[in-house]
Each structure stands twice: as structure tokens, then as C-alpha cells.
Amino acid sequence: MTGDYLEIDGSIGGGQILRSALSLSMVSGRPFRIRNIRSGRSRPGLLRQHLTAVLAATEVCGAEVDGAQLGSQTLDFQPGEIRAGDYRFNIGSAGSATLVLQTLFPALLHGPASSRVRIVGGTHNPAAPPADFIERSWLPLLRQMGAQVDFRLLRHGFAPAGGGEIECEVAPARLTPLHLAARGEVLEQRALALIGNLPGHIAERELQRVARRLRWPQEQLHQRAVASAGPGNILLLKIACTDVCELFSAIAQTGVRAERVADQAIDEARAWLLSEAAVGEHLADQLLLPMALAGGGSFTTHRSSAHLESNIQVIRQFLQTDIRVEPLSDTRLRVTIGSTA
Incomplete structure (x- = not known):
């Protein structure tokens, strides 16, 4: 070479x-x-x-x-x-x-x-x-x-x-x-809990946590079962604004409660929302x-x-x-x- x-x-x-x-x-x-x-x-x-x-x-x-x-x-x-x-x-x-x-x-x-x-x-x-x-x-x-x-x-x-x-x-x-100096006006907020080969109550508990901490109404909370080779779960928090759409997420892991999984995504979303910055940490990179x-x-x-x-x-x-x-x-x-x- x-x-x-x-x-x-x-x-x-x-x-x-x-x-x-x-x-x-x-x-x-x-x-x-x-x-x-x-x-x-x-x-x-x-x-x-x-x-x-x-x-x-x-x-x-x-x-x-x-x-x-x-x-x-x-x-x-x-x-x-x-x-x-x-x-x-x-x-x-x-x-x-x-x-x-x-x-x-x-x-x-x-x-x-x-x-x-x-x-x-x-x-x-x-x-x-x-x-x-x-x-x-x-x-x-x-x-x-x-x-x-x-x-x-x-x-x-x-x-x-x-x-x-x-x-x-x-x-x-x-x-x-x-x-991208600013994110613009918030147009849509939506939580989606995906479940693959796991009990549905996991998604329900994650969404309940979102409702309590972010005060998002029921119509913004969704769960969906997906086909997958093995078990898995992810919580996705979508915040669409005029100039950017951010998506914060947390993956379920063995031994971690559903509420704690939700907290990981919620904490990231709240920090970004309070900052008024255009993009979050991961999108920035x-x-x-x-x-x-x-x-x-x-x-x-x-x-x-x-x-x-x-x-x-x-x-x-x-x-x-x-x-x-x-x-x-x-x-x-x-x-x-x-x-x-």
C-alpha cells in the first residue's frame, strides 16, 4: 500500500x-x-x-x-x-x-x-x-x-x-x-412506544410516565407491536418544530424498569426544550x-x-x-x- x-x-x-x-x-x-x-x-x-x-x-x-x-x-x-x-x-x-x-x-x-x-x-x-x-x-x-x-x-x-x-x-x-439558529415553533409532540415480543404493559407504563412528566395528552401517546427476531422495546419522543424535528429515544434493557427507560428519553427532551437550542446533542454531532x-x-x-x-x-x-x-x-x-x- x-x-x-x-x-x-x-x-x-x-x-x-x-x-x-x-x-x-x-x-x-x-x-x-x-x-x-x-x-x-x-x-x-x-x-x-x-x-x-x-x-x-x-x-x-x-x-x-x-x-x-x-x-x-x-x-x-x-x-x-x-x-x-x-x-x-x-x-x-x-x-x-x-x-x-x-x-x-x-x-x-x-x-x-x-x-x-x-x-x-x-x-x-x-x-x-x-x-x-x-x-x-x-x-x-x-x-x-x-x-x-x-x-x-x-x-x-x-x-x-x-x-x-x-x-x-x-x-x-x-x-x-x-x-439552524433556532428550532422555530413547536408544531407536533408525539410519544410512540414500540414493543417486539414483550408484554404490552411495558409500553403502557412508559407512556404513563410521559403523560405525568411532560403532561402530554392521551391523543399524543401511542404504542405499537412490531415483528422482530427477538424481544425489544424502544420509547420515541418526537417533537416537530418549524425548522427541525427532534426525536429522543430510550431502549429497554434487562433489569431496568419501564419508568426509568422513559425517564432517559424524557430528561433529554426536557433539557433540549428548556434550552431553546435548534438541535439536540446527538443531532448536533x-x-x-x-x-x-x-x-x-x-x-x-x-x-x-x-x-x-x-x-x-x-x-x-x-x-x-x-x-x-x-x-x-x-x-x-x-x-x-x-x-x-
Whole structure:
């Protein structure tokens, strides 16, 4: 393998460092070497989800790769030309299908023709954006930036069984800057508890908690049973505003009461609502890379995070991009992305 490699320290964050590096490498054509992949995690190195992202990126751009094995903590990646195609990737576990999609998405936007990608794995995972978030929060903003994309959730997949599937069709597009100073007027508030192979009273208790703490009326509370390979439950809180739609969620886990699951989503939603910021913590992190590729953009958010800070570091390594984080108040800060060239 040849080329001048960007040296990336994977210890500054988790799997997101690898995913952002893959996305940026495919689009920019710059090879990279990442060491200490997920070194601070209980299971360091590449898990199936991360390995799938690497192998998928390799296929999409014809890359040369060294270190693409489960558990590897070092990876060399030299991208080739992005190729349009009809792709299907199977994580082989409940690893997040949405995170693999987000890794590939920038490259598919820069492809020579439209592509379709199907990914089998987890669609509703702890510590990953659920498929509903991709569909209702992230992609609508990408469409405002010029993306032409269709997304479908084909099957629900909860951890640990997985078996879910998503499909995305992406046309080549040039992203344009987007500025989100405020969220606008609240237009809709809706809670949805999804249940797969579990008793319905779990969803009922979560929704009762939402009603009590957020004072949302009964007509805004919904539950739905879904087909899935294994048991699972997620609470989704949708808050649609004039300029942005936020979706806060919490996944049921063994030994955690339904009320506590609901509290996790409620606490996030309340913190965002009280801040008057445009986007929440997770959406903020996931807008950085598209805005950098668009050549500019800005948004307000209610808190910084380790993900946001580590993502900024990786983007700066690949692109001549100035990213500024400015506090506006105790509960609001502004992130501005713009080229320094």
C-alpha cells in the first residue's frame, strides 16, 4: 500500500472516530492509518458493526485495506474511486445498521450514479441512532442541504437478536450550507412506544410516565407491536418544530424498569426544550460532517459532548475547515463550520 497516510489516534473516542475517518477518506481520497481503535472500551478493537463499516467502505470505493479483522486495533485504509451500485451488507449481529449507513452516506452522495444499499443488523440499539431518528430527524435536514434520498425500515431489529433491515437509495448530489439558529415553533409532540415480543404493559407504563412528566395528552401517546427476531422495546419522543424535528429515544434493557427507560428519553427532551437550542446533542454531532462537506453551516445546541469534540478533531485532520464552538448562554452554544481556504 502506498500514499501519505493521515495518522489518527483512535483513543480520542470510540467507533465514531473510525466511521468519520472512513467517510472523509472515501470522499477526499486521502488514505489514513488509525491506531488504538476503541482502546478505552471494555472490548477494544473492531466489533462486527465496525468491521462491517470497514468492509462496506472498501467495497463502495475499491479501497486497499490492512487490519480489517475482528478485534484489530490498527487499520490502514487507502481509498479508490467511489462506485455506484446495488449493495447489501449483513453485520451478522445486532450491531447498528444505521451507523454503517451513516458511514457510507457521504460517499454515495459523491458517486457517479444513484446507489441502493441494504443493511441487515440492529435497527434500534442502545448508543446508536434508531432508524426512526434517521428517517425523521437526520435525513430531512440532509434533504434541505440538497440530498436526494429515500429511506425505508424493512424490519425491526433489537439487541441482542438483531435481524432488522434498512434500505436507502441515494442519488449523487452536492450539499449546500445549512444554518439552524433556532428550532422555530413547536408544531407536533408525539410519544410512540414500540414493543417486539414483550408484554404490552411495558409500553403502557412508559407512556404513563410521559403523560405525568411532560403532561402530554392521551391523543399524543401511542404504542405499537412490531415483528422482530427477538424481544425489544424502544420509547420515541418526537417533537416537530418549524425548522427541525427532534426525536429522543430510550431502549429497554434487562433489569431496568419501564419508568426509568422513559425517564432517559424524557430528561433529554426536557433539557433540549428548556434550552431553546435548534438541535439536540446527538443531532448536533451528526450534522458536523455533512456541513463540513457542504463547505459551511451552523447550528445551536444545548450542550457539547465527547462525540462532538472528537468528531471535530477528525474533520479538521481531513479537511481545511474551520469549526468554532461559541457559548451563547449557560444552556446554549453555537457551532459554526466554514472553510479556511
